[in-house]
Amino acid sequence: MDLTPYVDSLRHELAVAAEAGGNDDARALAERLTGPLESAARLTLLDALSAAMGEVTRELAPGSVDVRLRGSDPEFVVTAPHAPEPFREAREPVATPPDADDGxxxxxxxxxxxxxxTRTEEAAAAEGLSVNAWLVRAVSLALDTGARASPPGLTGWVH
Incomplete structure (x- = not known):
């Protein structure tokens, strides 16, 4: 992502504000400030982008979006969540009635x-979720993917 248009827009707005001052001293000060402010503006934009991608990542969990620098410009790296392992015995998904989730x-x-x-708390923290949110998602994934209540590899009755 090229930050130059955004920094140039800020520089332009500073020049317009200096013009409103109506004197040469204000214009000269604005010109002297634009150079040093460019790096500060880029850092501020990077901070804002990083914070925004942190929020996006929390919503995408377990996927993520990272901001990385390539030269002086940020680039976004999207990591999709891993697909769940297929179960040994496939089960026909049960259709959920449209009104089943009333909130x-x-x-x-x-x-x-x-x-x-302890492991649950660590897993939730690693994904930036509360334990409750992590458990709700785990139960939803298990039910939506047709997970069985019995441990993998066990079938039939145990006496």
Whole structure:
């Protein structure tokens, strides 16, 4: 992404503001300031772009968008989320009725062994999500991809 048009626009706006001052001192000051302000303006634009891509990344999790510098211009690197591993036994997806998600929330108590709780918290933090948001997404992915309640590789009855 070329930042030059944005920096040039800022330079132009500074010159217009100096013209409004109506004297040569204001114009001379504006000309002296435009050079040093160019690098500050580029850094400020990069900070704004990085913050914006951080917000986009939080919404795309587990995918991400990173801002990298190529020369003096930023470039965006999009990382798509990994496709889930296919399950050994395919299941016909169940169609969700259109009115099934009415936006209401339900509360459940969920107990995890301490080692799984720690791993869950670490995974959520690594993706910039709350534990609740991470668990909601994990359950949704499991249900939407046809995950089975039994551990992979186990079928039938265990006595």
């Amino acid at each position: 209401t929330m339900a509360r459940i108590n969920f107990r995890l062994p301490a080692h799984l709780k």
